[in-house]
Amino acid sequence: MKTMWIVGGLALGAIGMAVGGLRPVPQPTEDNTITVTAEVRGIRATESFDIFFLLKDMDGVNYYINRGVEQGLDPEALRAYLVGKEVRLTYVDHKSLLDPGGRARHLVAVSCGDSLIFAQ
Numbered sequence: 001m002k003t004m005w006i007v008g009g010l011a012l013g014a015i016g017m018a019v020g021g022l023r024p025v026p027q028p029t030e031d032n033t034i035t036v037t038a039e040v041r042g043i044r045a046t047e048s049f050d051i052f053f054l055l056k057d058m059d060g061v062n063y064y065i066n067r068g069v070e071q072g073l074d075p076e077a078l079r080a081y082l083v084g085k086e087v088r089l090t091y092v093d094h095k096s097l098l099d100p101g102g103r104a105r106h107l108v109a110v111s112c113g114d115s116l117i118f119a120q
Helices: 002-021 075-082
Strands: 033-045 051-055 062-065 086-091 102-113 113-118
Touching: 033 075, 051 075, 051 086, 075 113
Parallel strands: 062 102
Antiparallel strands: 033 051, 033 086, 051 062, 086 102, 102 113
16 A cells, blocks of 8 residues: 555656656746857758757757748748858756757847847
8 A cells, every 4th residue: 555655646747757857838028037158060851840040159959930931031042141140049947857858959040240130
């Protein structure tokens, strides 16, 4: 009986952690966003229509526009315009159990020079 209570408690704890870790990315505010500046080495789109920015000296960190292609962004045009240029990327500082290292960065704004390329 005691074992059943322990197993049940562990299961409920695991479910609680999973639900908490799967929360959506919050709405961006001044308090929960961070802006970085980097040179674009490449841009690629995924089968799930996300657009990833490959940045100089930032290997292992994934900056992406969620469903960017569905939002009307053209990866080829972005690549032609941004590769080799310095951009400002603003992302939501968000932790998730699916990304414990914080390496997936959900972009809410992308700009290059005086041009705003994307804003959520």
